[in-house]
Amino acid sequence: MSGVVSQKSRELFDAGFYCAESVLLAMAGHKGIHSDLIPRIATGFCSGMSRTCEMCGAVTGGIMAIGMVAGRSSPDDSVEKIYLLVRRLMDMFRGRFGSLNCRELTGCDLGTQEGRAKFHADNLSQRCRQYTAEAAAMTLLLIEGQAGPGPSSP
Secondary structure: OHHHHHHHHHHHHHOOOOHHHHHHHHHHHHHOOOOOOOOHHHHHHHHHHHHOOOEOHHHHHHHHHHHHHHOOOOOOOOOHHHHHHHHHHHHHHHHHHOOOEHHHHHOOOOOOHHHHHHHHHOOOHHHHHHHHHHHHHHHHHHHOOOOOOOOOOO
């Protein structure tokens, strides 16, 4: 089933949505969740947090998807489940790709004209396409409890 979400996130990315938007849209569609806020709520998280070279947008899209499905709806609800899932997603992604940082993952600074030119000239969107698909698959595995053991809660 994670392959379906992974493929959908690739299709959305190929259609022009960015990393965080694609992961969140694919997960929302898979879970039958429809809202005018999706993908808009994810846009600022794309391109390493609005081209600041911070956390990969595919990961933040996964974090938003985890919150959408397993987050709290009351202040009385525990944060432990979602915190554990988010930490596991971050650990899985870092383990697979070596970093959570957009600049390290792409090898360029999207906050500069030169970095964006390098991104396009070197066709680095293909890397981001892969990060998007993998983050979507990892997120679904975690949400559905199929990712295996992870780090203990803090």
